[in-house]
Amino acid sequence: MRWQVLEFLRKEGISERLIDEIDKFRNFYNVHKEMEYRIPDPRYKYYGNDVWEQAITALLCGENILLVGSKASGKNVLAENLAAAFRRPSWDISFHVNTDASSLIGTDTFENGQVVLRHGPVYECAKWGGFGIMDEINMAKNDSIAVLHATLDYRRIIDVPGYDKIKVDDAGRFIATMNYGYAGTRELNEALASRFMVISMPAITTENLKKMLEVEFPHLRKEYLDQFAGLFKDLKLKSDNSEISTKSVDLRGLIAAINLMDKGLDANKALEMGITNKSFDDFERRLVDDVIRLRVPRKLERSEIFEH
Structure with missing residues (x-):
């Protein structure tokens, strides 16, 4: 339709x-x-x-x-x-x-x-x-x-x-x-x-990013809706301050990573594939990983991210 x-x-x-x-x-x-x-x-x-x-x-x-x-x-x-x-x-x-x-x-x-x-x-x-x-x-x-x-x-x-x-x-x-x-x-x-x-x-606002994620993933828990939207804004801020390149500021990659989590892939592996590994510099990858760690714990089950 x-x-x-x-x-x-x-x-x-x-x-x-x-x-x-x-x-x-x-x-x-x-x-x-x-x-x-x-x-x-x-x-x-x-x-x-x-x-x-x-x-x-x-x-x-x-x-x-x-x-x-x-x-x-x-x-x-x-x-x-x-x-x-x-x-x-x-x-x-x-x-x-x-x-x-x-x-x-x-x-x-x-x-x-x-x-x-x-x-x-x-x-x-x-x-x-x-x-x-x-x-x-x-x-x-x-x-x-x-x-x-x-x-x-x-x-x-x-x-x-x-x-x-x-x-x-x-x-x-x-x-x-x-x-x-x-x-x-x-x-x-x-x-x-x-x-x-x-x-x-203009860059997408946090409010509009949440709207997009809510439509794409209606069963995403509010806590992680906020965390994933916040993660994207954190990466954008790091890029704007020239601490990292724009390679990991990838909205398509974030959405794809959340989709992989929905299919059962470990959250950290999914974020590695969708965001972290978009950079081919070891030092930058570590910086991006540090940003992710502030938002997403290392041990995270699918049931904690999605409502069903």
């Missing part, structure tokens, strides 16, 4: 006016049956009223948005949630140093004895009015994404050399994410940045 995203937004206190506008958008822009399978049904929900309202307003105004934030700030979760909220098919577009125009727009291929264009994700997104989620956009070379300038600005076109010029469907939007500091990232091209409305993503 699909997540009732508009009801979730109401519970989170999002403006009723914005929710009504999303509903009008969904009813006005139909999704072709062939593309319905691409509408996301997110596993995780993004919590954060202000960010939700900024993103919704920008997308309703026809803007593309750039989500900028540190690790574990929920950039990709929000992007997927937005596609689900607007009920649009989505395309995940991963950027890296070898990304070129053909991987974004399309490349020549043989079909039925003739050369045709095999459409890339940006082309498909434009054609079907989808939401293109551009992951870590600042990892790509500037010359490779320069082809997107006309797609992302007021022209909203893709001019494919040797083929045709196509217009981006009115429902189409692009949501880019970036994280300064990752290996391989670089300063974003100014011309490209000017084509987005930029949202600075």
Whole structure:
């Protein structure tokens, strides 16, 4: 059963006016049956009223948005949630140093004895009015994404050399994410940045982290709900103070570790796999282990963590 995203937004206190506008958008822009399978049904929900309202307003105004934030700030979760909220098919577009125009727009291929264009994700997104989620956009070379300038600005076109010029469907939007500091990232091209409305993503609050864990693990005892949320914040603080790297500040790893505990694995072994061992430096691993010890005792049974 699909997540009732508009009801979730109401519970989170999002403006009723914005929710009504999303509903009008969904009813006005139909999704072709062939593309319905691409509408996301997110596993995780993004919590954060202000960010939700900024993103919704920008997308309703026809803007593309750039989500900028540190690790574990929920950039990709929000992007997927937005596609689900607007009920649009989505395309995940991963950027890296070898990304070129053909991987974004399309490349020549043989079909039925003739050369045709095999459409890339940006082309498909434009054609079907989808939401293109551009992951870590600042990892790509500037010359490779320069082809997107006309797609992302007021022209909203893709001019494919040797083929045709196509217009981006009115429902189409692009949501880019970036994280300064990752290996391989670089300063974003100014011309490209000017084509987005930029949202600075705050770190997840302890309250919102607890909400996420409660939804994911409804039978997690309150004591350890507090301890695991506190553990993540302790690691984030250590990282912010440059005592450890960001490698162990891994929300996906924490959730995966709790899932392993639920399946019966020893809590400390699970946290080793999900958090501690994400760092490959012995000294840092010991520091991370010390942080865990303050929250999670060495001998911990599953029955102490979960209610049944």
